[in-house]
Amino acid sequence: xxxxxxxxxxxxxxxxxxxxxxxxxxxxxxxxxxxxxxxxxxxxxxxxxxxxxxxxxxxxxxxxxxxxxxxxxxxxxxxxxxxxxxxxxxxxxxxxxxxxxxxxxxxxxxxxxxxxxxxxxxxxxxxxxxxxxxxxxxxxxxxxxxxxxxxxxxxxxxxxxxxxxxxxxxxxxxxxxxxxxxxxxxxxxxxxxxxxxxxxxxxxxxx
Numbered sequence: 001x002x003x004x005x006x007x008x009x010x011x012x013x014x015x016x017x018x019x020x021x022x023x024x025x026x027x028x029x030x031x032x033x034x035x036x037x038x039x040x041x042x043x044x045x046x047x048x049x050x051x052x053x054x055x056x057x058x059x060x061x062x063x064x065x066x067x068x069x070x071x072x073x074x075x076x077x078x079x080x081x082x083x084x085x086x087x088x089x090x091x092x093x094x095x096x097x098x099x100x101x102x103x104x105x106x107x108x109x110x111x112x113x114x115x116x117x118x119x120x121x122x123x124x125x126x127x128x129x130x131x132x133x134x135x136x137x138x139x140x141x142x143x144x145x146x147x148x149x150x151x152x153x154x155x156x157x158x159x160x161x162x163x164x165x166x167x168x169x170x171x172x173x174x175x176x177x178x179x180x181x182x183x184x185x186x187x188x189x190x191x192x193x194x195x196x197x198x199x200x201x202x203x204x205x206x207x
Contacts, residue, residue, distance in 0.1 A: 013042075014052050016044060017042050017044065017048060017052060018066050019042070019063075020038045020039075021063035022064075023109075024038055024041055025064070025105075025108075025113075026108035026109040027105065027108070029112055030060055030116050033056060034056060035049045038059065060116075061120070061122065064112075064123055064126070067110075067113065068123075068126040068127055068129065069130075071106070071130045071133070071134075072133040073133075075130065075136065078099055078140075079137045080140075082137065082144060083140045083143065083144075085144060093145075093181055093184060093188075094181055095141065096138065096141040096161070096184060097178075097180040097184060098177065099137060100161035100162075100164060100180055102165040107165055108169060111162075111166060111169075113127055134162075135154040135155055135158045137158075138150075139154040142188070145188075145204060146200065147192070148200075153187075153188065157187060157188070160187055161180070164179075164180050168180075189205055
């Protein structure tokens with residue numbers, strides 16, 4: 001059903017369903033996505049879901065795919081900004097820490113998408129694309145610091161940033177932006193030392 005061609009009004013209702021599904025997913029998890037929960041959030045009649053989608057699972061999957069595509073675009077734009085920026089080591093590190101800060105409902109929806117993809121292979125391509133875009137942000141930030149082979153460290157930096165964001169959401173106040181910055185900085189310095197770049201590590205540590 002989702003392949004139908006729709007006019008502007010219908011497209012607006014469909015988009016409202018997708019956005020509402022992302023919000024419900026962030027609050028209640030994918031298991032909480034029901035016809036009633038989504039349509040009440042979107043302010044639409046209960047039958048609207050059945051008009052656009054063959055099942056609630058199809059709606060949940062499409063909403064997460066759409067969200068992940070938007071997340072990919074957001075991360076790609078951030079990577080482009082970092083790639084042309086002229087920043088000190090401290091400024092670059094804090095910019096990345098700020099980018100890693102959790103956003104609601106987006107970050108919760110991201111984590112739900114990751115969990116959902118672990119159980120549902122059909123979502124993995126969209127998730128992989130969004131994660132690749134997030135890693136490109138880390139790569140661009142590391143390149144600003146003249147880090148050798150930044151793409152090698154980017155996956156770990158991204159995973160650490162996501163883990164810190166998850167902890168900040170699960171236990172607000174357990175770690176702040178400064179703590180995020182210091183954790184990412186420690187990973188970078190350790191990586192440089194482990195790979196024989198002592199001079200760059202010392203330069204960044206002093207900077």
